[in-house]
Amino acid sequence: METENGSSATLLITCPEKPGIISTVTNFLTEHIANIIDIDQHTTDPRTGIFFMRIEFDVESQTIQKLEQDLHELAKDYSMEWWLSTKEKRKRMAIFVSKADHCLMELIWRWKTNEIPVDIPLVISNHADLKEVVESYGIPYYHIPLTKDTKENAEQKALELLKGKVDFIVLARYMQILSPKFISNYHNKIINIHHSFLPAFVGANPYVRAYNRGVKLIGATAHYVTNDLDEGPIIEQDVQRINHQYTAEDLKVAGRHVERRVLAQAVSWHVEDKVLVHGNKTIIFQ
Amino acid sequence: METENGSSATLLITCPEKPGIISTVTNFLTEHIANIIDIDQHTTDPRTGIFFMRIEFDVESQTIQKLEQDLHELAKDYSMEWWLSTKEKRKRMAIFVSKADHCLMELIWRWKTNEIPVDIPLVISNHADLKEVVESYGIPYYHIPLTKDTKENAEQKALELLKGKVDFIVLARYMQILSPKFISNYHNKIINIHHSFLPAFVGANPYVRAYNRGVKLIGATAHYVTNDLDEGPIIEQDVQRINHQYTAEDLKVAGRHVERRVLAQAVSWHVEDKVLVHGNKTIIFQ
Amino acid sequence: METENGSSATLLITCPEKPGIISTVTNFLTEHIANIIDIDQHTTDPRTGIFFMRIEFDVESQTIQKLEQDLHELAKDYSMEWWLSTKEKRKRMAIFVSKADHCLMELIWRWKTNEIPVDIPLVISNHADLKEVVESYGIPYYHIPLTKDTKENAEQKALELLKGKVDFIVLARYMQILSPKFISNYHNKIINIHHSFLPAFVGANPYVRAYNRGVKLIGATAHYVTNDLDEGPIIEQDVQRINHQYTAEDLKVAGRHVERRVLAQAVSWHVEDKVLVHGNKTIIFQ
Amino acid sequence: METENGSSATLLITCPEKPGIISTVTNFLTEHIANIIDIDQHTTDPRTGIFFMRIEFDVESQTIQKLEQDLHELAKDYSMEWWLSTKEKRKRMAIFVSKADHCLMELIWRWKTNEIPVDIPLVISNHADLKEVVESYGIPYYHIPLTKDTKENAEQKALELLKGKVDFIVLARYMQILSPKFISNYHNKIINIHHSFLPAFVGANPYVRAYNRGVKLIGATAHYVTNDLDEGPIIEQDVQRINHQYTAEDLKVAGRHVERRVLAQAVSWHVEDKVLVHGNKTIIFQ
Structure with a gap:
């Protein structure tokens, strides 16, 4: 094109x-x-x-x-x-991560091949684990440790780092809940990946709960972040067939592949301006 | 074989x-x-x-x-x-229906082609709507009207009709909740089709709620009936991709095809003795 | 709407x-x-x-x-x-069948529920097998026997029956090859279902050949009929996972469900004027 | 386990x-x-x-x-x-690549997370392009340039490097045809990924041919390598839905994700001894 x-x-x-x-x-x-x-x-x-x-x-x-x-x-x-x-002016994407690298690496790989044509000015994490790999791609990595008490400060620090530098944020398995104050700065501009087929298994430990319920498909959901946990407008979802042989740990491993596929697809559509938000739903012009 | x-x-x-x-x-x-x-x-x-x-x-x-x-x-x-x-002794399946015919017709079609090798001694319904079509296949149809007040009597009548005649029951979009007493007679022998991807949208009107939530896939779930509504052991689930153009009514129409596919698959496995129940989960030996 | x-x-x-x-x-x-x-x-x-x-x-x-x-x-x-x-003027669809009823019954079921809003003025078959079931829906059924020698006459008879009565034709597992002369009367107006994932297994006995090749997915393809066998513009395709346990006969049974799903979808799109043909390809405005 | x-x-x-x-x-x-x-x-x-x-x-x-x-x-x-x-004795896998990195990176990522529990003693390539990235993971990379005239020598060199060091070989988009002599050393021990849904589009440029044929799904096939090009026993296949908006180049990009998913799955099964070969077909004990 x-x-x-x-x-x-x-x-x-x-x-x-x-x-x-x-x-x-x-x-x-x-x-x-x-x-x-x-x-x-x-x-x-x-x-x-x-x-x-x-x-x-x-x-x-x-x-x-x-x-x-x-x-x-x-x-x-x-x-x-x-x-x-x-198209001349590429969108700028910040990535937030914790310790898991699968969603991060998928985004970086699609960024390198230009399948997702964005700039990545920075990665922010509450852990240091992924610093080396991120920096090996020439992307600045900011480790902002975070406890219950320091959360407000940590978010403030992140906001300062982001200010004027990014157009949207991707939570690539970032295991912290953002405050309403933070979210208000990036209305419909924060994409999260939830590791279940929402609205099933809202909240923590979806794979363990999917295992306990005995579902036959597991899923992942990419959505814009709002103040209501896992309730924001859904951009993309997909599922993967499992069976009784899967342990809860196996679900987690299998689920990683759905997560990265779903998140990468949602980010692609966002970058290509194919997503419009209407209340709590999205219109996707594929 | x-x-x-x-x-x-x-x-x-x-x-x-x-x-x-x-x-x-x-x-x-x-x-x-x-x-x-x-x-x-x-x-x-x-x-x-x-x-x-x-x-x-x-x-x-x-x-x-x-x-x-x-x-x-x-x-x-x-x-x-x-x-x-x-194999000599075919399983005997009762079907319960209300007004919707899609799951019923799918079962009858697969029964006629012998893809599901069962006998169907009778169909029971709280409505008369499907009497003619069922009887045209030579299957007895019992219309047992049912109100809140007559439910106990109606169930009793159904139990008498079924007694000694069937090995399991399929609720093919039967829109009534069975009493614990009824269920206790057919423990892990009643298969229901729920028109959502459980545990999302337990209960009534799942398509309307799926529409309101803005999900990108709708699903159906076949499960054994227990006393906890939509909480029984899941036998099979599947999904279908939808998009923002679908109205709540469109979801219902599209969902019918997932429902009949999922229910027929679950019934096939049950008939071929491929399902074992373990607590609230199933082992499916495909 | x-x-x-x-x-x-x-x-x-x-x-x-x-x-x-x-x-x-x-x-x-x-x-x-x-x-x-x-x-x-x-x-x-x-x-x-x-x-x-x-x-x-x-x-x-x-x-x-x-x-x-x-x-x-x-x-x-x-x-x-x-x-x-x-929308006032419903499209008129003729169905051609041989002996297999699965695609026919799927179309009739979706016609009855008005999911596919067409009229069906007639069904034509080279066999008498499905006469009774078709007529039970009030649809005229014409049995036109056909041998190598009588093919030209048979097609002529069919053309006369169709003349002025139908807008398009669906070959619902019609096991005869139409002549170029016949096809020229309904350019891009004849929809066929081929029981393989084209262009794999063009021609006869695709399930046996799929079995012999050891594929892990079987498929079906709905396409407009042209003079080149199984080479016309593809409207829709889908697949189903199989495994080494499936016999050639099992593939045939499993394949039926893909066939009816794919054919019904293609017919829906055709009826809703969502298909445009460009050379040997289709544009589908979903 | x-x-x-x-x-x-x-x-x-x-x-x-x-x-x-x-x-x-x-x-x-x-x-x-x-x-x-x-x-x-x-x-x-x-x-x-x-x-x-x-x-x-x-x-x-x-x-x-x-x-x-x-x-x-x-x-x-x-x-x-x-x-x-x-399980004590991990299998040893050599990877052959050319210039495309997507299948290679997927294997390396699943190796690093131990989802595929193998050792990777070496990567061999007819190009130098991926040397740096492979070596950054501590894996030896051998660049063996190859022309029509030097092919025999190149294969001999590769055989010497592999001798006694590996249990099987994965061709992760290796764009050279191996000689029968080479293959005879690793009978049913070389896994290739073909970028089409075999047996559709055997040979070169499958995405261009899929584009020209106007298919509605593209696929990928992982198979054991035999002397007959793209005719070896199929281990795994999968597909992805596309539409008329995709250019031939878009198919190539979309296809990469199917390729890496299918290849990684096939390698997993091979490593877990879940594949048995019977003539030109595989039995997969999932």
């Missing part, structure tokens, strides 16, 4: 339904000499619902600023929320 | 672990001129656990009675529970 | 890429007081490729004729091929 | 069917004070077929030598082929 002379851009829009909105937006882009490459849209109700749209288009670099200015005007008329991004 | 002169039989065994148990049982069968065709076994712990075994074997029809007698002796020495079945 | 006073319609378009085409079409619909509900589009190359679009919209019944007339004009300017359908 | 005082061992057996074989073997093990933990068996025909068995058992380290000696005798009576392995 490389463009020689132009700039590939993506526009996300949410607004109340209104007749003619699609042609209004496509006309707007045509007038700004933008060539639409891909268009996706969804509505909760074609008459009275909420409207969601994603448009990918080619546009000359010099006209994108003008387009952005004019969008402000258009948005007012339609009570739109909108987000414009360009 | 047809045998010309013999009788294909299946033996299921559960007992506490004890060294040499496998060779004891295989010797026992060899001594009874049984030719082992398939053997499966599982243990919760090779030293102190519970041992489970399934053996499929060919044996002359005239020796099976002697084999059965001798098994009683063997079982005492090992504190075994055991179940012996022969 | 019911509309009270209006008519829900779907427009499919294929044409060479041209800047502004999306806004042209959306403007055209807006001018005809059509309210766009869903829009999907695809391009093989945003500058020099072929452009494909599907638009679902609400429109007053009385304006649809005018819209259709004006589309002819628009189409000329853009060298468009286009297809307009309305 | 750790054993404190004993040694966990696995016995694989292939022989012609003979009545009583299972009890013979289980008795044999009981006499050698071996505690059977898991038993799996398969037969191509219970009377005249080939019999396959896998037994996992605990045994004292000092008795295993005697057991091995006595097995030679038993094997004669039954025309058995057999393989005995112990």
